[in-house]
Amino acid sequence: MNYRHAFHAGNHGDCLKHALLVALIEALRRKDAPFAVADLHAGRGRYDLAGEEAARTGEWRSGIGRLLGDPPPALADYVALVRRLGLYPGSPAIARALLRPQDRLMLNEKHPEEYAALAAWADGDRRITLRCGDAYALRGVVPPAGLRRGLILFDPPYESPDEHDRVAAALHAAHRAAPTFMLAVWYPVKHLAPVRALRDALRGLPKRVDAALHLRPPFDPARLNGSGLLVVNAPWRYDEQARAILEALALRLAEDPGAGIHLEAGHD
Numbered sequence: 578m579n580y581r582h583a584f585h586a587g588n589h590g591d592c593l594k595h596a597l598l599v600a601l602i603e604a605l606r607r608k609d610a611p612f613a614v615a616d617l618h619a620g621r622g623r624y625d626l627a628g629e630e631a632a633r634t635g636e637w638r639s640g641i642g643r644l645l646g647d648p649p650p651a652l653a654d655y656v657a658l659v660r661r662l663g664l665y666p667g668s669p670a671i672a673r674a675l676l677r678p679q680d681r682l683m684l685n686e687k688h689p690e691e692y693a694a695l696a697a698w699a700d701g702d703r704r705i706t707l708r709c710g711d712a713y714a715l716r717g718v719v720p721p722a723g724l725r726r727g728l729i730l731f732d733p734p735y736e737s738p739d740e741h742d743r744v745a746a747a748l749h750a751a752h753r754a755a756p757t758f759m760l761a762v763w764y765p766v767k768h769l770a771p772v773r774a775l776r777d778a779l780r781g782l783p784k785r786v787d788a789a790l791h792l793r794p795p796f797d798p799a800r801l802n803g804s805g806l807l808v809v810n811a812p813w814r815y816d817e818q819a820r821a822i823l824e825a826l827a828l829r830l831a832e833d834p835g836a837g838i839h840l841e842a843g844h845d
């Protein structure tokens with residue numbers, strides 16, 4: 578449990594994850610019926626890019642820092658939301674901003690200090706329930722709020738070598754418990770072997786759209802060369818939206834002529 582997202586907030590991985598998250602929640606908002614979002618690795622909710630941690634890595638400068646001025650149309654909603662919420666909103670802040678009065682947000686975070694900050698930030702919002710626990714102990718958590726539609730986000734830190742296996746098993750368990758929910762899992766792209774293994778482990782789940790951005794060829798296992806978000810039960814035409822978002826991100830964030838996007842839709 579060494580990972581602290583404050584060092585990485587607003588980096589290219591956050592831009593990919595959060596731009597696609599906005600598209601997914603906007604799809605849920607198209608119907609009046611209430612939805613629930615469960616953010617199982619919530620972090621502290623929002624981050625201060627002027628703070629010591631963000632300054633030490635400067636990662637946000639080659640992420641959200643490159644998108645704020647005149648964003649391409651596919652990123653307009655995401656960037657407008659970031660501007661409204663302040664630098665830099667985490668996934669809980671983004672989800673909360675898109676919630677309507679009838680919707681619910683469940684936030685889970687295991688680290689006690691991160692959880693304390695999250696709980697203080699969420700205080701008083703009756704649409705939000707909080708849990709300080711292990712995202713892999715899903716029993717009783719999924720489906721959130723007893724609702725039949727919504728989104729469950731898995732955003733683990735991938736600190737341990739078995740995290741890809743654990744998160745794949747958790748997605749299968751979540752799909753069994755909440756088969757009508759969208760599921761989304763963020764993954765790092767360092768080199769391709771673990772990414773391929775994760776994709777293979779998730780075959781069999783319905784309406785998958787896997788969207789990844791490679792800032793440079795994914796060959797150096799010591800560097801975060803890109804990242805992806807794999808969605809299960811993806812909404813109608815989300816694949817087209819994801820492609821436009823990936824292309825816009827590649828235009829602004831690519832680091833190398835070998836940069837590229839990966840978009841794969843599958844339904845077994």
Ligand SMILES: C[S@@+](CC[C@H](N)C(=O)[O-])C[C@H]1O[C@@H](n2cnc3c(N)ncnc32)[C@H](O)[C@@H]1O
Nearest residue numbers: 582618619620667668686687688711712732734
């Ligand atoms: C990548 S960060 C989350 C960022 C956040 N989702 C966002 O986009 O703003 C991963 C978080 O998961 C937490 N974490 C690590 N292992 C966990 C576990 N087993 N269950 C729940 N949270 C965990 C870490 O403390 C960290 O805050």
